[in-house]
Amino acid sequence: EMQLVESGGGLVQPGGSLRLSCVASEFIFTNYGLHWVRQAPGKGPEHVSAVSTNGDITYYASSVKGRFTISRDNPKNTLYLQMGSLRPEDTAVYYCASDAFHTWGQGTKVTVSS
Amino acid sequence: QSALTQPPSASGSPGQSVTISCTGTSSDVGGYKLVSWYQQHPGKAPKLMIYEVSERPSGVPDRFSGSRSGNTASLTVSGLRAEDEADYYCSSYAGSNNYIFGTGTQVTVL
Numbered sequence: 001e002m003q004l005v006e007s008g009g010g011l012v013q014p015g016g017s018l019r020l021s022c023v024a025s026e027f028i029f030t031n032y033g034l035h036w037v038r039q040a041p042g043k044g045p046e047h048v049s050a051v052s053t054n055g056d057i058t059y060y061a062s063s064v065k066g067r068f069t070i071s072r073d074n075p076k077n078t079l080y081l082q083m084g085s086l087r088p089e090d091t092a093v094y095y096c097a098s099d100a101f102h103t104w105g106q107g108t109k110v111t112v113s114s
Numbered sequence: 115q116s117a118l119t120q121p122p123s124a125s126g127s128p129g130q131s132v133t134i135s136c137t138g139t140s141s142d143v144g145g146y147k148l149v150s151w152y153q154q155h156p157g158k159a160p161k162l163m164i165y166e167v168s169e170r171p172s173g174v175p176d177r178f179s180g181s182r183s184g185n186t187a188s189l190t191v192s193g194l195r196a197e198d199e200a201d202y203y204c205s206s207y208a209g210s211n212n213y214i215f216g217t218g219t220q221v222t223v224l
Contacts, residue, residue: 035213044117044203045152045160047213059211095159101150101205101213102171104159 002027002103004096009108016086016112022079022096022105029077030054033099036070036081038092039107048094049081064090086112118143118204118216125222126194134219136187136204142214144185148207151180151189155200163202164189191221199223 008020020036036048049070050059058070069082079096093107119137126132136143136151143149149167152160162171164180167187177192187206191198204216 037215044218045205045215047205047215050211050213057211061212100148100165101152101160102162102165104161107159 002098004098004103004105006094006096006105006108009094009110011111011113012086013114014087014112017082017084018086018110020081020083020094020096020108020110022081024077024079024098027098027103030074034072034079035097035099035101036079037095037097037101037104038090038110039095040089040092043092045095046092051079083110086110088112115142115208115212115214118206118214120202120204120216120219122217123220123222125224126191127224128194128196130194131190131192132194132221133188133190134202134204134221136189136206136216138185138187138206138214140185142185142206142208143182143187145209146207147182149180149182149187150205151178151187152203152205153198153200154203160203194223196223 003025006022035050037045039045051070067085071080091112095107097104124132151164154160167182168180179190202219208214
C-alpha cells in the first residue's frame with residue numbers, strides 16, 4: 001500500500017523559512033504527480049502546490065507564489081516544499097498527497113508566530 | 115478562486131441516508147469529471163471516498179456514492195453508521211493544475 005510520510009514542520013518566526021519533506025514508499029514514485037495541501041485550524045484543505053512526475057511542471061496557489069518552491073528527488077523518493085517569507089496565515093497542517101489525492105500522508109504541523 | 119460551497123452540517127439516524135451537496139461553477143465542478151470526496155476524522159488526514167464524480171476506491175463501502183448535476187456534486191451516505199460521523203470535503207479540478215476544495219460538512223449520526 002502506498003505510503004507518504006511528512007516531516008520538517010515546527011515553530012518559526014514570521015519572515016522565517018522552513019523545508020518540508022515527504023518520503024514515499026510502496027509505489028513507483030516516478031509514476032505520480034504529487035501535491036502539497038494545507039489545512040489551517042478549523043478550516044478546509046487548500047491546494048498549495050503540485051509537481052509533475054519529472055519535476056518540469058509546477059503549480060502554486062496565488063497565496064504562496066513567489067515564497068514557496070516545490071521540488072522532488074526521484075532517486076530518493078522524496079518530495080520537498082521550501083517555504084520562505086513565512087506569515088502567520090501560513091500556519092496549518094501540511095499534507096503531501098499523491099496524484100488525484102488518492103493517498104495522503106499524516107501531515108506535519110507548521111506554526112508561524114513570534 | 116473561492117472554495118466550493120457545502121452545507122456546514124448534516125445529520126441522520128443510524129440506518130438512514132444523508133446527502134451532502136458541493137456547489138461550484140462551470141469552471142470547476144461543472145467543467146471536469148474530476149470531483150472527489152474525502153472523509154476526515156478529528157486529528158486525522160483526509161481519506162479519499164469518491165473520485166471522478168462517482169468512482170469508489172477499493173476498500174470504501176458501497177454505502178458511499180457520488181453524483182453530479184450541472185455545477186453541483188453530491189455525496190450520499192446510505193445506511194448511516196456511527197463511524198461515518200466525520201467532516202466531509204469535496205474537491206474539483208479547476209484547470210491549470212489547480213484544485214479547489216469545499217468548505218466542509220460536519221456529519222452527525224444521531
